[in-house]
Amino acid sequence: MKTAPVNKIIPFSNVDGPGNRTSIFFQGCPFNCLFCHNPETINLCVGCGDCVAGCPAGALSLGEGRALWDSKACVQCDACIRTCPHGASPKVRWMTVEEVLREVKRSAPYIDGVTTSGGECTLQNEFLIELFGEVKKLGKTCLIDSNGSFDFEKDPRVLAVCDGVMLDVKAVEPAWCRRLTGRGPEMPLKNLDYLLRAGKLQEARTVIFPGRDAENEETVRYTARRVGGACDYKIIRYRPYGVREAYRGMLGEYETEADYAEKYALMARELGASRAYVV
Ligand code: SF4
Ligand code: SF4
Known part of the structure; x- marks a missing residue:
């Protein structure tokens, strides 16, 4: 029987996509982001x-x-x-699709759908395909929250049963991206274009770091031009809570000022990303 490592299930969430949703967080992630708020979800x-x-x-x-x-x-x-x-x-609970579904069904009368997150939920692609198939039978929507490391174009089966992807565009410049996440930007950027073409980009997100003017600007400019008005573009203020002690010094001890982040949201809207806003 297929199982997957589940770190946490939040029955009702209003911050993981539109409406009220059950959020399922899987353990394990191929990135190692310096600014990860839940670094205990990275490895098995x-x-x-x-x-x-x-x-x-x-x-x-x-x-x-x-x-x-x-x-x-x-x-x-x-x-x-x-x-x-x-x-x-x-x-971590190693759960079957049936076990996860049982928890979703308990919340079903009160939710619009399910969001899978992590860690990186697409590491559990086969599990998601089965789970989403069952969730669809309940008449609920299915969303994926992803760092973009999975090649959605190469294996489009999960997209066929999912309503959209909330995609991180963490960085565009290769050296900065590798320093920030441990990986290059190629696959997330390929996914950005593919999900737009497929009409499955639910939202794009970029974290804005204090004092990183050039890196922030390059990522926002690139993403805003591509996203346009097709979906929300969340400009997220960096916050150090939960970030590993060793990395806080590199990224800043303080959260990104609201005014500083607003500057990038304005830039994004001027470049055509009409649905850009700061969170
Ligand atoms: S300390 Fe060792 S046994 Fe405990 S969670 Fe970490 S890897 Fe597993
Ligand atoms: S140390 Fe034990 S009691 Fe504390 S969170 Fe871990 S498993 Fe639970």
Whole structure:
């Protein structure tokens, strides 16, 4: 039976796409963004056992080559996450499509649809195809929140059962993109164009960093020109909360000022991205 590592399911969310949505966060991401707010979702547990003894509630044990988590015993102190040297979390449920669907059905009378996120949910492409097929039978919409690392054009099956993709355009300049995310910009930019052509770009998003005038401008100019009025373009203020200590010094200890971010939203709208706004 197909399973996928689920970090968290939020039954009702109004920040993960239009309307009220159930958000499903999968564990694991091929990027390593310096500004990641949930760095414990980047890697899968390798079963080193370092976190087990430090759990004050006895909620952790080792088995099946990884940490096993007793969610009922857990007191959510996050000591395990602070301990883990691998950027992982033991608080992950390997769930079947049926198990995830059962949770979606509980919220179904009150939601417009489902959003899958992460980590990077497209690492679970086969799982998503099956899950979305079932969610569609409930008459609900399906959205993907993605860093753009998956080649949607090469394997368009998931797009066929999904209503749209909320795509990060983190950086355009290759060296800056590699420094920021650990990967180059080629695939996310290819996806930006492909999703636009396919009519499946739900929104584009770019984080604006304090003092990074040239990098911010290049990314916003490029993205705004392509997106035009086709979808929302979210200009997101960098906020240091949750960012790993080691990287905060590089990106700034303070959040991006609202006025500074507004400057880029205005620039984007002047370039044709009529639905650009700051969050
Ligand atoms: S958050 Fe982690 S360390 Fe804390 S009780 Fe739960 S499993 Fe144990
Ligand atoms: S969650 Fe981290 S510390 Fe705990 S067993 Fe897995 S890899 Fe080791």
